[in-house]
Amino acid sequence: MKADRSIDIRGEVCxxxxxxxxxxxxxxxxxxxxxxILDHDPAVENVPRSMEADGHKVLSVKxxxxxxxxLVRKA
Amino acid sequence: MRKSFEARFLGQKRSTKNPFDLSQxxxxxxxRQLILKEVGGKxxxxxxxxxxxxxGAGGLGSPAALYLAAAGVGxxxxxxxxxxxxxxxxxxxxxxxxxxxxPKAVSAKDAIQALNPEVDVVTFEERxxxxxxxxxxxxxxxxxxxxxxxxxxxxINDACVIKGLPFSHAGVLRFIGMTTTVIPRQGPCYxxxxxEAPPPGAVPTCQEAGVLGTVPGVMGAIQATEAIKFxxxxxNLLVGRVLYFDALSMRFDQFELRRNPKCPSCGDRPVIKxxxxxDYGNVCRVxxx
Numbered sequence: 435m436k437a438d439r440s441i442d443i444r445g446e447v448c449x450x451x452x453x454x455x456x457x458x459x460x461x462x463x464x465x466x467x468x469x470x471i472l473d474h475d476p477a478v479e480n481v482p483r484s485m486e487a488d489g490h491k492v493l494s495v496k497x498x499x500x501x502x503x504x505l506v507r508k509a
Numbered sequence: 510m511r512k513s514f515e516a517r518f519l520g521q522k523r524s525t526k527n528p529f530d531l532s533q534x535x536x537x538x539x540x541r542q543l544i545l546k547e548v549g550g551k552x553x554x555x556x557x558x559x560x561x562x563x564x565g566a567g568g569l570g571s572p573a574a575l576y577l578a579a580a581g582v583g584x585x586x587x588x589x590x591x592x593x594x595x596x597x598x599x600x601x602x603x604x605x606x607x608x609x610x611x612p613k614a615v616s617a618k619d620a621i622q623a624l625n626p627e628v629d630v631v632t633f634e635e636r637x638x639x640x641x642x643x644x645x646x647x648x649x650x651x652x653x654x655x656x657x658x659x660x661x662x663x664x665i666n667d668a669c670v671i672k673g674l675p676f677s678h679a680g681v682l683r684f685i686g687m688t689t690t691v692i693p694r695q696g697p698c699y700x701x702x703x704x705e706a707p708p709p710g711a712v713p714t715c716q717e718a719g720v721l722g723t724v725p726g727v728m729g730a731i732q733a734t735e736a737i738k739f740x741x742x743x744x745n746l747l748v749g750r751v752l753y754f755d756a757l758s759m760r761f762d763q764f765e766l767r768r769n770p771k772c773p774s775c776g777d778r779p780v781i782k783x784x785x786x787x788d789y790g791n792v793c794r795v796x797x798x
Contacts, residue, residue: 449540449544450537450540453540453543454528456549457536457549458528460528460529460549460550460551461529461550
């Protein structure tokens with residue numbers, strides 16, 4: 435799955451992980467995919483949950499080394 | 510570790526720049542509204558490039574100015590010719606004991622910039638008069654009527670209708686407040702509600718009758734809310750409706766207000782085409798009538 439846009443928010447903690455992910459998604463068109471790279475462990479649960487609450491589809495959540503990669507398709 | 514991570518995602522469109530070109534501080538400062546669907550990055554950018562003029566830095570203008578500044582409105586204009594007096598501080602919360610004796614416009618500017626240094630504040634240490642109204646109202650997106658007298662309220666209405674400029678009207682007395690939003694020609698105006706001002710002395714002023722400080726606080730906050738909603742294009746504005754607040758019974762009521770086709774200001778054949786056609790000296794009556 436190739437992302438249309440990737441945002442690197444390593445170093446960010448909640449709630450800014452979600453704020454920045456949400457803003458990045460707002461810049462995409464409906465149906466496009468955003469890749470979120472983060473390293474704040476609680477965000478791995480919070481960001482996908484918030485994205486789904488907004489109606490977007492979380493495609494995958496993967497651990498890559500010390501970091502996490504989340505793919506979200508914009509509703 | 511970082512290097513191997515970079516290598517893994519090499520070739521993808523990566524960005525460490527913040528979305529919507531917002532600074533890190535802006536994202537933190539506005540985070541609670543950025544995550545609102547109705548605001549978001551787009552709405553925040555609209556707020557940051559918007560210009561709101563507040564006529565009167567008093568009981569209504571104080572909360573309105575502070576909330577608009579807090580929300581990140583790009584430019585705020587303050588029109589007020591008065592100086593801060595000790596008797597103002599019970600309700601005019603933008604001023605402080607420290608600023609007694611200073612021009613209200615300047616005192617308000619200092620408070621706004623202490624709250625949010627990103628806001629560009631323009632001060633007008635003068636009264637809104639028929640002679641300067643059209644000039645002062647030039648270049649703004651929205652106007653807040655925070656004035657305390659009928660003359661200025663009619664003047665704001667007539668000038669804004671002539672210019673097609675949206676504004677929020679509010680008035681307070683004792684425990685009562687009322688407010689409505691005027692989008693000229695899309696809904697009724699203040700003259701559709703009251704054709705002319707009551708004769709001097711017929712309605713007491715806040716100075717004579719008193720006012721609880723929180724009442725203009727509530728009304729001014731509503732006015733700021735209307736300005737924000739107008740700028741970001743969210744929800745339904747208080748157009749064609751008058752919201753009436755009674756703090757003693759703690760009730761909000763509203764009544765419908767229709768545009769009067771015969772209104773001298775916004776009617777089908779408006780008489781007030783320029784401000785010289787109104788006698789603002791007494792009851793704001795149209796001279797031509």
